[in-house]
Ligand SMILES: Nc1ncnc2c1ncn2[C@@H]1O[C@H](COP(=O)(O)OP(=O)(O)OP(=O)(O)O)[C@@H](O)[C@H]1O
């Protein structure tokens with residue numbers, strides 16, 4: 001194994017990890033605030049991805065696809081939250097069942113419209129394509145672009161959480177939802193914001209991911225599984241944990257798929273099981 | 289100002305308050321006493337809109353049993369039972385909950401800055417509370433401004449819980465066992481601050497187990513007794529002169 005190959009492997013892992021982070025950060029925030037395992041997150045990914053594919057096919061512009069994917073995912077997220085989840089607030093079983101139902105129904109709707117064949121975004125204008133060549137080292141620019149975009153989003157998210165009042169309110173909500181509302185905050189409104197924000201991130205992940213991974217109506221369910229492993233490793237409710245978990249799982253999965261492809265799911269579930277045994281609250285989770 | 293009338297409240301597993309009435313007048317400080325588990329917190333939570341407990345507001349059975357009046361909680365003529373907690377805070381009620389419940393992963397400053405309620409408006413009577421003003425009131429909090437609230441001592445957390453409630457610019461401050469677990473010196477600081485607050489015209493409702501502390505900061509006392517009813521009420525002074533009701537209802 002030479003150094004070039006190693007660098008490529010790491011970058012592949014990081015770019016996959018970047019997608020996982022976009023999924024996992026919204027998922028973990030929604031869980032932290034409202035204690036909902038929002039399986040509909042997988043549907044937001046698929047919706048964002050297919051809207052992006054259609055938009056890019058129509059306009060030939062990657063950025064139009066990204067914006068459209070994020071926007072439609074946001075609208076779907078808003079409908080799910082205001083129309084369904086809000087009606088069963090604080091009743092765990094109906095909440096989970098609704099999110100599962102949304103995932104299944106939307107996956108099937110996408111399947112009915114687009115069929116089950118794998119697709120991907122064709123080289124669209126706007127998105128970096130082709131290879132970055134440095135000496136005899138060549139690497140797809142699109143993957144570097146994904147890493148760059150995600151780093152920017154991650155830093156913005158961090159700054160928002162750490163330095164703004166709304167960020168403090170969200171963290172307060174994660175700490176103690178009831179006291180947050182007793183301090184005059186409309187926690188339901190905050191939850192709607194966070195839920196829609198998470199949907200935007202998932203939709204954007206779909207739009208970006210459709211240029212990287214093959215896309216079928218079931219891609220959302222698949223990446224949701226990875227994102228949940230990331231969140232469990234990082235600690236439910238922790239965005240920093242989601243970042244670390246996403247990098248870990250992105251790297252592990254990429255390396256494992258090259259060297260031990262027959263063990264692919266084992267290699268992500270084994271670290272998760274290990275974390276659950278040694279540190280049940282996750283690497284960055286707080287003990288209740 | 290605050291009127292609790294014939295309040296019935298409880299949990300799925302237990303009926304706790306069975307027709308409680310209590311008032312806090314404008315500028316008055318009222319103590320709510322009662323032994324462990326008599327329902328002080330239940331009353332506080334019902335007033336602040338925190339659920340559970342469920343308030344049986346319009347059950348016909350309750351109405352008949354209590355001579356036809358429903359559970360009513362009003363504050364400045366607003367029906368609180370119809371409001372969610374954040375709107376109740378918006379009417380001018382600040383809560384210092386039992387166990388302090390400051391936001392542990394926020395700094396002291398963030399705990400103060402996140403509140404809603406009348407943060408921007410003020411309560412229309414006294415000077416509006418701001419972070420600098422709160423720091424002047426509790427200098428200890430300014431020293432710990434950047435510390436995570438979970439790293440504060442119990443006394444500091446209690447100051448923060450009070451300061452946080454003040455930031456909503458309340459007209460009525462409701463405190464649930466503020467003395468719990470505090471060293472006497474710290475308790476003395478809190479008592480002094482509360483006296484200062486009362487002098488500005490702030491109304492206070494304080495649920496307490498610590499009778500000396502409660503009597504020191506209140507004008508009037510209500511004692512919750514067995515069976516979810518009010519066992520005694522009267523001016524604090526009466527109890528200074530004749531503590532018999534304390535013996536009888538609190539087992540002192
Ligand atoms: N969430 C709940 N579910 C069921 N029962 C409860 C709940 N909270 C309190 N209770 C019961 O209601 C009764 C009144 O409790 P409450 O907390 O109001 O008492 P308290 O006077 O505040 O006591 P303390 O002085 O210990 O704080 C108790 O018997 C308690 O066990």
Ligand SMILES: [Mg+2]
Pocket residue numbers: 328329330386464465
């Ligand atoms: Mg209590």
